[in-house]
Amino acid sequence: MSEAKIQIKNLYKIFGKNPKGAMEHVKNGVGKDELLEKHNHVLGLKDINLDIHAQSVQVVMGLSGSGKSTLIRHINRLIEPTDGSVTVDGDEVLKMNEEELRSFRRGKTAMVFQRFALLPHKTVLQNTIFGLHIQNISEEDANKSALRWIERVGLSGYEDKYPQHLSGGMQQRVGLARALTNDGDILLMDEAFSALDPLIRKDMQDILLELQDELHKTVVFITHDLDEALKIGDRIAILKDGIMDQEGIPAEILLNPKTKYVKDFVEDVNRARVIKAKHIMSEINGQDLSGAMPIDQDDFIDRFIDKVISDKPDNLVIQDKDKKNVGFLSTKKLSEILKR
Amino acid sequence: MSNFLTDFPEMPNKQFREFKKGVDASYKDFAREWGDLIDAMFDPLLKMLVFFEKTLIATPWPIFMIVLLGLTYWGSRSIKLVIGTFLAFVFIGYFRMWDETMSTIAIILTSVIMSVVIGLPTGIAMSRSDRTQSIVTPILDVMQTMPPFVYLIPIVMLMGIGKIPGLIAVVIYAIPPLIRLTNLGIREVDKEALEAADAFGATKKQKLYQVQLPLALPTIFAGINQTIMMALAMVIIASMIGVKGLGQPVLQSIYNQYFTKGVLYGLAIVIVAIVFDRVSQSYGQRIQKHRSGKIV
Numbered sequence: 258m259s260e261a262k263i264q265i266k267n268l269y270k271i272f273g274k275n276p277k278g279a280m281e282h283v284k285n286g287v288g289k290d291e292l293l294e295k296h297n298h299v300l301g302l303k304d305i306n307l308d309i310h311a312q313s314v315q316v317v318m319g320l321s322g323s324g325k326s327t328l329i330r331h332i333n334r335l336i337e338p339t340d341g342s343v344t345v346d347g348d349e350v351l352k353m354n355e356e357e358l359r360s361f362r363r364g365k366t367a368m369v370f371q372r373f374a375l376l377p378h379k380t381v382l383q384n385t386i387f388g389l390h391i392q393n394i395s396e397e398d399a400n401k402s403a404l405r406w407i408e409r410v411g412l413s414g415y416e417d418k419y420p421q422h423l424s425g426g427m428q429q430r431v432g433l434a435r436a437l438t439n440d441g442d443i444l445l446m447d448e449a450f451s452a453l454d455p456l457i458r459k460d461m462q463d464i465l466l467e468l469q470d471e472l473h474k475t476v477v478f479i480t481h482d483l484d485e486a487l488k489i490g491d492r493i494a495i496l497k498d499g500i501m502d503q504e505g506i507p508a509e510i511l512l513n514p515k516t517k518y519v520k521d522f523v524e525d526v527n528r529a530r531v532i533k534a535k536h537i538m539s540e541i542n543g544q545d546l547s548g549a550m551p552i553d554q555d556d557f558i559d560r561f562i563d564k565v566i567s568d569k570p571d572n573l574v575i576q577d578k579d580k581k582n583v584g585f586l587s588t589k590k591l592s593e594i595l596k597r
Numbered sequence: 598m599s600n601f602l603t604d605f606p607e608m609p610n611k612q613f614r615e616f617k618k619g620v621d622a623s624y625k626d627f628a629r630e631w632g633d634l635i636d637a638m639f640d641p642l643l644k645m646l647v648f649f650e651k652t653l654i655a656t657p658w659p660i661f662m663i664v665l666l667g668l669t670y671w672g673s674r675s676i677k678l679v680i681g682t683f684l685a686f687v688f689i690g691y692f693r694m695w696d697e698t699m700s701t702i703a704i705i706l707t708s709v710i711m712s713v714v715i716g717l718p719t720g721i722a723m724s725r726s727d728r729t730q731s732i733v734t735p736i737l738d739v740m741q742t743m744p745p746f747v748y749l750i751p752i753v754m755l756m757g758i759g760k761i762p763g764l765i766a767v768v769i770y771a772i773p774p775l776i777r778l779t780n781l782g783i784r785e786v787d788k789e790a791l792e793a794a795d796a797f798g799a800t801k802k803q804k805l806y807q808v809q810l811p812l813a814l815p816t817i818f819a820g821i822n823q824t825i826m827m828a829l830a831m832v833i834i835a836s837m838i839g840v841k842g843l844g845q846p847v848l849q850s851i852y853n854q855y856f857t858k859g860v861l862y863g864l865a866i867v868i869v870a871i872v873f874d875r876v877s878q879s880y881g882q883r884i885q886k887h888r889s890g891k892i893v
Contacts, residue, residue: 333796363798374793378811378885388797391807439797 260347261308262475263332263443268305268341270327270499273298276339289498301327302499305341309492311442312473316490318480318522324499325479326371329447332477333366334358345443363392367436371448373428375420381407381431382416388439399438406434410464426457433461437468444476451480462488483522487511487531495519508536512594528595529559537594538575538584546582549574554583558595565591628755639761642711646760650703650841654696661699662686669872673879682876685868694843694865701832701842701869704760708767708828713821716772720779720817721805730780737773745770745834753838763840767831774823782816783809818881825877829870843869 271279271292279298289300302324309315319325330336331343334350343350345365353361367388375384382400383390385407389399407416410430420428429449436444446465450458462485469476480486486493487507494504495518503515511528514520535554549572552561565573565588573591575584608616653661662683669682689698723730745766752762786809794808810817836844843866850859 335792335795359798359800361798362796366796368793368796370789370793372789374787374789376790376793376808376812378814387794387807391794391797391799391803435797445796 262311262346263307263309263477264342264344265305265307265309265328265331266342266344268302268328268331268343269339270301270324270331270336271298271339272301280339300499302331302338305501307494307501307504309475309477311475313491314469314476314478314489316478316480316486316493317496318483318486318493319496320481322498323496325481325496326447327499328496329445329477329479332443332445333362333368363388363439365441366443366445367439367441368445368447369429369432369436369449371451373420373425373432373452375428375431375435377420380417380419381412381423384420384431385434385438387435402440403434403438406437407431409437409468410434426453426461429453429461430464433464437472442475444474446476446478448479448481450485451482458485465489483526487526495522506536508532512536527559529562530557532558532594534558534561534573534575534586535584537590538586539590541574541582541585544572544585546572546574546585548572549585551576551580552586553578558591562595624751624754632755632757636756636761639756639765642707642764643761645710646703646707646764649706650700653699653703658690658695669876672876672883674883675879678875678879682872685872689865689868692861692865694846694862697841697843697846697862698865698869701829701844701866704764704767704832704835704840704842705825705828705869705873708764708771709821709825711764711768712772712775712824712828715768716775716820716824717779717817720776720820721783721810723776723780724783724809733776737776740769741773745831749834749838758839760840763835763838766838767828767835767840770831771824771827774827775817775820778820778823779813779817782813782820785816786812815881815885818877818884822874822877822881825873826870829866829873832866 269280269283270276271283273279274297276298279292279296282292282296282298283300283303287296292298292300305328307315317325317328327336331338332345332350334343334353338351341351345361348361350358350361376387379387382403385403386396386399389402390396404416407413410433412427412430412434415423415427420431423431429452432449450461453461465476466489478486478489480489490507492504492506493510495502495510497516497518503510503519508531510519511523511526511531514523533554534552534556537558538554548570550561550565550568550570552573552575554575554577561573569588571588573586573588574582575586577583607613656664665686666679666683669679670676673679686698689695719733723733748769749762749766752765756762756765790808790812791804794804799807832840832842833844833847836842836848843862846862847859847866849855850862
């Protein structure tokens with residue numbers, strides 16, 4: 258895989274009066290609860306390592322208090338870490354001076370917030386061009402690109418409304434348009450859809466996926482909702498109490514949960530909708546492929562399960578786009594995976 | 598020894614007299630040395646005040662009325678308020694209080710401008726640093742609790758009797774709410790809006806002008822409204838040290854027991870206060886209209 262776009266290495270964040278001092282305890286294995294009780298410091302993040310690849314959607318998932326919002330704020334350094342390193346395109350974000358950091362935030366990143374964080378005294382259009390406005394880009398150019406994104410998120414006609422006149426879902430569309438107008442490679446989304454109603458949330462997820470198909474941004478998406486994570490994420494990192502429990506592609510996390518926490522999380526998920534044929538196939542190794550049903554490697558299980566049930570083949574042969582055989586899957590193994 | 602419990606151990610009379618003398622003498626020396634220079638420093642302010650006063654008195658009353666009613670409508674968009682203002686100023690003019698009212702409006706205008714020029718930056722500085730806040734807050738406490746008569750003494754000793762000492766006294770009395778509310782307004786600005794500004798790479802100045810001040814404006818405006826009210830309340834006290842306007846006739850009425858005159862001029866002060874208050878408040882509400890409203 259390509260070089261990571263965003264690289265987080267050995268990142269620690271401790272909140273309190275003397276974080277550096279508390280670091281010693283954390284490195285000696287003191288946990289979150291004990292650190293708070295005995296040393297009066299809050300463990301935000303502990304030894305986080307994460308490579309986020311260009312043009313992919315990296316989900317960071319966890320319950321509240323797991324440190325996920327803290328983690329995303331380290332990428333554009335809204336929060337200073339206690340220790341560790343964050344590099345973007347090979348540049349160390351934590352070593353940037355004020356000026357460099359400002360131009361990094363202006364040029365490379367854009368952020369969408371859980372509670373929208375729009376400016377109430379500015380109209381939809383003025384909010385959307387905020388990022389360009391503070392870079393002293395001419396109003397004409399800024400408006401032109403803002404209007405395009407306002408249209409893309411479906412808010413045409415609302416340009417002159419104030420945020421208070423819009424519903425939550427519409428406000429977050431403004432938040433998304435504002436971030437897209439800024440045109441950075443990196444889109445940071447902090448529980449961007451968590452405050453929305455389920456139906457509107459689904460709409461927004463679809464809009465995001467549709468845009469991502471076209472724009473190929475590097476998206477870091479924070480959520481506490483597993484369904485959302487599985488739907489949006491190319492890769493998912495799971496945080497608990499400031500520690501990263503597991504990181505990988507959705508199917509991997511479903512099939513091999515590493516800790517009990519992750520296992521509890523993924524228990525009730527409909528696997529057939531998340532796992533693709535290629536995730537569970539084994540290598541072709543002299544098996545008898547006669548009579549095996551051909552399956553596209555990128556099909557989710559629920560796309561072909563009906564056919565398997567009606568035709569009852571013993572084995573499935575997995576093929577790539579060019580109909581070349583790439584893998585093997587027995588029906589028995591498939592049913593085991595679905596039963597688990 | 599029994600006296601110890603009944604009488605508080607106090608400074609001996611002689612020493613106390615010398616202490617007072619010493620402080621008075623050194624302040625007098627200071628006033629003699631620097632009085633003229635300080636007077637000169639305030640000269641531009643005096644010119645502004647005199648200019649306002651002369652212009653307002655020289656303006657033909659119909660023109661003043663039209664401008665005032667226009668401003669009232671622009672500020673409040675309320676016809677009721679415009680009619681009320683018109684009647685109030687007819688009352689003032691008919692009962693021969695026009696010129697004094699103009700003088701009072703001139704000093705209110707000047708002291709409010711001065712309060713904003715000093716108060717707004719002070720409030721902003723306070724909001725940006727807890728240390729500044731902890732230094733300025735007790736000074737404001739003193740300004741608000743010290744009876745104005747007490748600080749009139751050193752001001753008069755330094756600059757004599759006249760418009761400028763009166764103006765300074767008014768500003769000292771009227772400025773604290775503006776400073777406090779500017780500080781409060783900026784500190785109360787939504788943290789998420791600020792974080793968003795940070796995330797998009799706003800400079801400190803951009804954050805101040807595009808996020809903090811606009812969002813704090815309604816609170817700041819409440820401060821300006823308070824400042825106007827308090828400046829008006831000081832008019833009578835300021836008239837004791839030579840500020841012309843509605844205060845002086847009230848003062849005369851107290852000394853000579855002119856009942857009707859006192860009440861009329863008192864009412865004129867109340868009228869000016871109510872008009873200024875209503876107009877500035879409804880303007881303050883109007884500028885934040887976008888904060889409320891129906892969901893589409």
